[in-house]
Amino acid sequence: xxxxxxxxxxxxxxxxxxxxxxxxxxxxxxxxxxxxxxxxxxxxxxxxxxxxxxxxxxxxxxxxxxxxxxxxxxxxxxxxxxxxxxxxxxxxxxxxxxxxxxxxxxxxxxxxxxxxxxxxxxxxxxxxxxxxxxxxxxxxxxxxxxxxxxxxxxxxxxxxxxxxxxxxxxxxxxxxxxxxxxxxxxxxxxxxxxxxxxxxxxxxxxxxxxxxxxxxxxxxxxxxxxxxxxxxxxxxxxxxxxxxxxxxxxxxxxxxxxxxxxxxxxxxxxxxxxxxxxxxxxxxxxxxxxxxxxxxxxxxxxxxxxxxxxxxxxxxxxxxxxxxxxxxxxxxxxxxxxxxxxxxxxxxxxxxxxxxxxxxxxxxxxxxxxxxxxxxxxxxxxxxxxxxxxxxxxxxxxxxxxxxxxxxxxxxxxxxxxxxxxxxxxxxxxxxxxxxxxxxxxxxxxxxxxxxxxxxxxxxxxxxxxxxxxxxxxxxxxxxxxxxxxxxxxxxxxxxxxxxxxxxxxxxxxxxxxxxxxxxxxxxxxxxxxxxxxxxxxxxxxxxxxxxxxxxxxxxxxxxxxxxxxxxxxxxxxxxxxxxxxxxxxxxxxxxxxxxxxxxxxxxxxxxxxxxxxxxxxxxxxxxxxxxxxxxxxxxxxxxxxxxxxxxxxxxxxxxxxxxxxxxxxxxxxxxxxxxxxxxxxxxxxxxxxxxxxxxxxxxxxxxxxxxxxxxxxxxxxxxxxxxxxxxxxxxxxxxxxxxxxxxxxxxxxxxxxxxxxxxxxxxxxxxxxxxxxxxxxxxxxxxxxxxxxxxxxxxxxxxxxxxxxxxxxxxxxxxxxxxxxxxxxxxxxxxxxx
Amino acid sequence: xxxxxxxxxxxxxxxxxxxxxxxxxxxxxxxxxxxxxxxxxxxxxxxxxxxxxxxxxxxxxxxxxxxxxxxxxxxxxxxxxxxxxxxxxxxxxxxxxxxxxxxxxxxxxxxxxxxxxxxxxxxx
Numbered sequence: 001x002x003x004x005x006x007x008x009x010x011x012x013x014x015x016x017x018x019x020x021x022x023x024x025x026x027x028x029x030x031x032x033x034x035x036x037x038x039x040x041x042x043x044x045x046x047x048x049x050x051x052x053x054x055x056x057x058x059x060x061x062x063x064x065x066x067x068x069x070x071x072x073x074x075x076x077x078x079x080x081x082x083x084x085x086x087x088x089x090x091x092x093x094x095x096x097x098x099x100x101x102x103x104x105x106x107x108x109x110x111x112x113x114x115x116x117x118x119x120x121x122x123x124x125x126x127x128x129x130x131x132x133x134x135x136x137x138x139x140x141x142x143x144x145x146x147x148x149x150x151x152x153x154x155x156x157x158x159x160x161x162x163x164x165x166x167x168x169x170x171x172x173x174x175x176x177x178x179x180x181x182x183x184x185x186x187x188x189x190x191x192x193x194x195x196x197x198x199x200x201x202x203x204x205x206x207x208x209x210x211x212x213x214x215x216x217x218x219x220x221x222x223x224x225x226x227x228x229x230x231x232x233x234x235x236x237x238x239x240x241x242x243x244x245x246x247x248x249x250x251x252x253x254x255x256x257x258x259x260x261x262x263x264x265x266x267x268x269x270x271x272x273x274x275x276x277x278x279x280x281x282x283x284x285x286x287x288x289x290x291x292x293x294x295x296x297x298x299x300x301x302x303x304x305x306x307x308x309x310x311x312x313x314x315x316x317x318x319x320x321x322x323x324x325x326x327x328x329x330x331x332x333x334x335x336x337x338x339x340x341x342x343x344x345x346x347x348x349x350x351x352x353x354x355x356x357x358x359x360x361x362x363x364x365x366x367x368x369x370x371x372x373x374x375x376x377x378x379x380x381x382x383x384x385x386x387x388x389x390x391x392x393x394x395x396x397x398x399x400x401x402x403x404x405x406x407x408x409x410x411x412x413x414x415x416x417x418x419x420x421x422x423x424x425x426x427x428x429x430x431x432x433x434x435x436x437x438x439x440x441x442x443x444x445x446x447x448x449x450x451x452x453x454x455x456x457x458x459x460x461x462x463x464x465x466x467x468x469x470x471x472x473x474x475x476x477x478x479x480x481x482x483x484x485x486x487x488x489x490x491x492x493x494x495x496x497x498x499x500x501x502x503x504x505x506x507x508x509x510x511x512x513x514x515x516x517x518x519x520x521x522x523x524x525x526x527x528x529x530x531x532x533x534x535x536x537x538x539x540x541x542x543x544x545x546x547x548x549x550x551x552x553x554x555x556x557x558x559x560x561x562x563x564x565x566x567x568x569x570x571x572x573x574x575x576x577x578x579x580x581x582x583x584x585x586x587x588x589x590x591x592x593x594x595x596x597x598x599x600x601x602x603x604x605x606x607x608x609x610x611x612x613x614x615x616x617x618x619x620x621x622x623x624x625x626x627x628x629x630x631x632x633x634x635x636x637x638x639x640x641x642x643x644x645x646x647x648x649x650x651x652x653x654x655x656x657x658x659x660x661x662x663x664x665x666x667x668x669x670x671x672x673x674x675x676x677x678x679x680x681x682x683x684x685x686x687x688x689x690x691x692x693x694x695x696x697x698x699x700x701x702x703x704x705x706x707x708x709x710x711x712x713x714x715x716x717x718x719x720x721x722x723x724x725x726x727x728x729x730x731x732x733x734x735x736x737x738x739x740x741x742x743x744x745x746x747x748x749x750x751x752x753x754x755x756x757x758x759x760x761x762x763x764x765x766x767x768x769x770x771x772x773x774x775x776x777x778x779x780x781x782x783x784x785x786x787x788x789x790x791x792x793x794x795x796x797x798x799x800x801x802x803x804x805x806x807x808x809x810x811x812x813x814x815x816x817x818x819x820x821x822x823x824x825x826x827x828x829x830x831x832x833x834x835x
Numbered sequence: 836x837x838x839x840x841x842x843x844x845x846x847x848x849x850x851x852x853x854x855x856x857x858x859x860x861x862x863x864x865x866x867x868x869x870x871x872x873x874x875x876x877x878x879x880x881x882x883x884x885x886x887x888x889x890x891x892x893x894x895x896x897x898x899x900x901x902x903x904x905x906x907x908x909x910x911x912x913x914x915x916x917x918x919x920x921x922x923x924x925x926x927x928x929x930x931x932x933x934x935x936x937x938x939x940x941x942x943x944x945x946x947x948x949x950x951x952x953x954x955x956x957x958x959x
């Protein structure tokens with residue numbers, strides 16, 4: 001624009017426009033109000049580019065805090081070939097330098113391919129706020145109004161920026177304040193929460209907690225305490241000792257003393273008291289502790305305390321103590337010496353028995369080296385080696401089992417012990433327990449036993465009897481040499497079940513049955529069995545018997561048995577049996593001979609009557625006149641006496657019957673009556689006063705009637721004979737039958753005779769033993785054989801007064817006595833009580 | 836002439852004898868009394884009147900020979916005829932030695948009894 005060619009109206013227009021622009025510039029602060037400096041700068045540049053015909057405009061606002069300045073450059077929209085804002089700012093700084101104070105008022109330079117005029121305007125009096133740079137390629141730039149406008153704009157911008165800066169500072173302070181307030185608030189909230197937590201914690205921890213003021217009054221108690229004791233906060237605060245109402249009455253005085261001591265001295269306290277639990281009323285042990293809280297000067301602010309229920313702990317401590325005491329007692333009363341040793345080999349415990357066995361007291365032993373105390377010197381190195389080996393490898397061949405070793409006493413004497421070492425882990429270390437038993441005595445006893453066993457074995461091997469033993473199960477485990485010699489078998493062949501090979505095949509089944517029965521019941525074993533005899537290759541009768549050896553509880557430990565060859569004896573018995581049978585027959589004949597007189601007497605009596613009556617009868621009939629009535633009477637008596645004679649003969653027939661030993665049902669009463677009838681005259685002759693007591697209810701016996709009668713006859717005759725020399729007392733004879741126990745019948749013949757000498761009682765029943773001048777001495781012997789063949793028993797006993805009583809007892813209604821029974825009875829005589 | 840029957844006493848524990856013998860004795864013309872034991876006879880009032888005693892040897896309690904001795908001690912000279920069922924000559928000999936008139940073994944005949952009584956009473 002060319003100012004020189006301006007018309008006045010143009011001049012007016014130009015000035016008009018300038019005024020408008022000035023007004024616009026002056027209006028800018030209103031727009032800037034409250035804006036940030038960057039916005040102010042931005043608006044300023046836009047306004048300047050709009051008002052003035054500029055190609056570029058640049059503002060720099062320095063940062064009063066010393067930071068990077070705000071730099072903005074803009075170019076007119078028409079100057080689209082202008083460089084970008086950053087490059088422009090750089091270029092302007094190069095042109096003008098960094099110090100605005102030194103900037104020239106006008107600067108000609110080139111921008112791109114164009115020359116350009118640059119006018120800087122200071123913002124602030126000394127450009128302390130910044131600068132505005134306006135640039136234009138116009139030749140008339142800058143005209144006066146433009147300079148005025150630029151300066152006005154710079155001024156206004158300076159004021160606005162100053163305000164904005166101030167405002168920004170205020171705003172910064174305010175926000176800083178806000179931030180600090182917020183931060184503090186957050187911190188407070190946090191602190192508050194922590195406090196709440198602490199209080200809740202204090203209230204809820206499962207331990208009673210409390211604080212006490214320095215004067216002893218209660219400041220605080222937590223809920224745990226209140227719940228435990230049932231006290232209220234008000235109550236606790238009502239007096240310093242109020243809380244003690246929960247303490248066991250016996251503990252209260254001590255509690256108060258310690259409490260006040262702790263408060264007064266400022267030391268706090270620790271005490272164990274019994275405290276009552278509300279919900280079950282139980283007094284439980286508590287640990288009450290209090291510590292002082294002091295300020296920086298050391299003044300006590302509060303006491304803080306807890307009360308902990310230690311009842312269970314205390315109980316378990318008590319239990320532990322009891323258990324320990326018990327263990328100690330057990331160990332001390334143990335029969336073994338019990339010693340423990342640590343890994344160093346030092347003794348850590350030493351019981352009473354150890355003191356007894358080794359002669360060292362506990363106090364002497366503890367801490368000493370075990371090897372030096374009880375191990376003979378020559379073995380110590382081995383002991384130490386073993387210990388080291390175990391600690392290194394965990395192996396110990398002698399551990400955990402009983403071994404026999406030599407130990408040494410305090411006096412240096414060595415002795416045998418049984419030792420067991422048991423290692424135990426105690427924490428990280430090993431502890432060794434040693435159980436030691438002095439076996440000097442048992443060793444000695446063992447040797448003795450071995451010796452006596454040897455002697456016994458020698459005895460059993462040299463004794464001239466066959467011996468054997470068996471296990472409780474009946475397995476033969478020993479036979480002496482006699483058995484082997486006799487049978488010709490080896491021990492191996494006989495042991496176990498092999499003994500059956502020794503037996504006659506006919507006897508095996510029965511013998512095995514008998515043996516197993518005895519093994520089962522523990523009854524004495526006794527069998528007669530044919531056993532192989534090696535010397536002559538025959539089976540010989542042997543009695544094999546055994547008795548069980550029992551322990552104190554009655555359990556069978558072993559069977560001990562013998563084998564006795566009784567072959568010859570059995571043969572002799574057989575012979576004797578035959579002899580006795582012969583004798584029995586002979587006696588019978590002889591008894592009958594003796595009886596002949598009695599029999600004649602018995603028959604002659606009625607015969608005398610018969611003949612006399614018959615004679616009288618004849619004479620009465622021959623008289624004149626005949627005495628018919630008298631004759632009839634005498635004839636009648638003749639017939640009666642005839643019948644009487646018949647009866648006598650009938651009875652005699654039974655006695656004289658030629659029958660051999662027979663079996664029938666015998667009424668012993670009847671048989672006895674018959675014998676009495678037949679003997680009565682002889683008894684009468686001997687002036688015997690006979691008493692007869694026959695029980696009605698005796699059962700019949702089964703057997704040989706004649707044999708039994710022979711026995712009765714024999715007993716009566718003996719009784720009568722025994723009294724033949726007795727004149728100073730009645731010759732009383734009592735014959736009695738009665739029921740004996742077990743359905744047996746007993747017959748007793750009691751006399752008042754000379755009796756028998758108890759010395760010779762055992763021989764009464766021996767054959768050919770007699771005290772009579774004219775006796776053969778076989779009567780009682782045969783009688784006993786007869787009774788025994790009837791499964792009965794015959795015995796004699798002296799009377800309380802004079803005389804003797806002979807009795808036999810036979811079973812009632814038993815099975816027929818056979819010849820075999822008779823033989824057995826003779827072979828195995830039962831006990832001979834009183835005989 | 837008044838005939839007084841002589842008294843013969845019989846001592847025997849056997850009833851058949853005590854029943855039968857008195858009848859026979861009466862047939863012979865004697866009076867007869869019976870006793871079952873020696874004691875009974877001694878206790879009776881017949882001892883003095885008895886002209887002959889027929890006495891059993893085997894009596895219960897006091898035997899025939901005992902009674903014989905007892906009567907001798909009492910100086911009662913009664914002739915005694917022993918009767919016994921026990922045929923034992925030794926006893927017979929002994930009692931005869933002791934003064935008995937006769938010893939009859941049962942059973943005896945009526946004539947043997949009559950002879951013995953005649954001997955005892957010396958009836959010709």
